[in-house]
Each structure stands twice: as structure tokens, then as C-alpha cells.
Amino acid sequence: xxxxxxxxxxxxxxxxxxxxxxxxxDLPKGMGEGYLKTAEDLLNRMFAGKTVxxxxxxxxxLDEDIAExxxxxxxxxxxxxxxxxxxxxQIVVEGTAxxxxxxxxxxxxxxxxxxxxIIEHKETLSEMVxxxxxxxxxxxGKEDGIENGSLVSASYKISDTQEVHAGVIGPERMDYRKVVxxxxxxxxxxxxxxGDKED
Numbered sequence: 001x002x003x004x005x006x007x008x009x010x011x012x013x014x015x016x017x018x019x020x021x022x023x024x025x026d027l028p029k030g031m032g033e034g035y036l037k038t039a040e041d042l043l044n045r046m047f048a049g050k051t052v053x054x055x056x057x058x059x060x061x062l063d064e065d066i067a068e069x070x071x072x073x074x075x076x077x078x079x080x081x082x083x084x085x086x087x088x089x090q091i092v093v094e095g096t097a098x099x100x101x102x103x104x105x106x107x108x109x110x111x112x113x114x115x116x117x118i119i120e121h122k123e124t125l126s127e128m129v130x131x132x133x134x135x136x137x138x139x140x141g142k143e144d145g146i147e148n149g150s151l152v153s154a155s156y157k158i159s160d161t162q163e164v165h166a167g168v169i170g171p172e173r174m175d176y177r178k179v180v181x182x183x184x185x186x187x188x189x190x191x192x193x194x195g196d197k198e199d
Contacts (some may be wrong), residue, residue, distance in 0.1 A: 009036065011043075011076055025075050028068070039069055046073065052080055093119055102171050104148070114147035115169060129153040129167040136180060141172055152176060154183040156190060164190055 009025050027035070046058055055077055059070065096119055099105050105112040118125055128139065128151060140150040146169070153167035166186055168179045 011079075025072050027072075038066075039072060042066060042069055043073070043076070047076075052077065055080075093122075093125070099170065102174075104171055104173075111148040115149040118146060118149075118151075119169065125167075126165075130155065130165040136183070138176070148172070150174065152179045152183065154180075154187065156187045158190065 009027055011025055047055055050058070059073055059077065096116070099112055099115060105115075118128070128145065130153075131137075135154060137153045137155075138144075138150070139146050139153075141147070144150075148171070149169060150172050151167050151169045153165060156164045156166070158164055166183055168174075168182065170179075
């Protein structure tokens, strides 16, 4: 636990697979000096070496003397659950400024606002990119959740335990055939990189 000095703290968690996860939590007003130290000891005792389900069970039987920490523990647990389900996986966004190269976006700011709001909300974008059941997924227009735009996404099964999702967002008139070609090239590049590492 790292005190950020603004009624917030940064929680840093390292999973058994070596993956580092962090999340921010709100701290109660007027907490005592020993609050964070007690909370850190409690986290280590309740979370270390346990699965998410085991942690949930232990929270149900939390002692009254440490019940004040329950809201904080639930917040951290929620973050871990999302991470375990892949909903909070790392998402990288590139080329946002290129949207303004399209005339319909550069001349009418209101049209690009809807697209930019999706990009800004990483969790929503992550869900939209990764919820397709097919190799390629197409979301076009307002009815599909993207007003004045479209999203083409692809899912790549890299191994039994690894899955990568990628997507291209742009205007409804974008060249879909070209976008699919780019996503296919990206898949080949990813497989090549992973293959080199395994060798």
C-alpha cells in the first residue's frame, strides 16, 4: 500500500505468475496513522497464497474488529476478479490523432466526440474489442454502440492460455477489406514474435 496523500492509496499486487497489478482505493476521512500499516498486514494475511474464491469466502467471516477495512478489501477483490477474467487486461491505444484525417471528423467535432469517448473509457473499449465470438467482429454505427463510427476487432488464440484482441476504430465508411488485412498481418506478426521468444 502506498499513501498518495490525497485520501487515496495505491495498492500493488503481485500474482503467483509474476504479473503485477495495481489499483487505486479511497481512504476513510480522518484515518489514524497506523491505518495503512494495519491494512497492509491484513491484505498480506488474507490475500497471500489464496485464490479469488478463497479470498471471497474469508471476507464473509471477517472479524468485527477489522470490519472497517471490508470496503477497501472488496474494492481490491473486484479489481482482482476483473483481472482474472481478462476484463482489466492491458489495453494499448495508438493513432487516435489520425481520426482527424477523415473529413467527417475534422470538419464536424461533434461526430468525433462519440468515438473519442469510447477510446477514453478503456474498460468499455476492452469489452467491445474482446466480446466477439468469431475471429472477426464488426460494430457499425449507433445501433452497435458506436455513434458516427465503427469498430472492427479480431481475436487471436495464441496458445492454450493466451488470447490477444485487437481492433481498428474509424468512420462508418472506412475500407473494411483493408482493415481486415491489417488485422491479419498483425496476427502473423504477433505469432512470429512469440515464436521467436519460444525458440
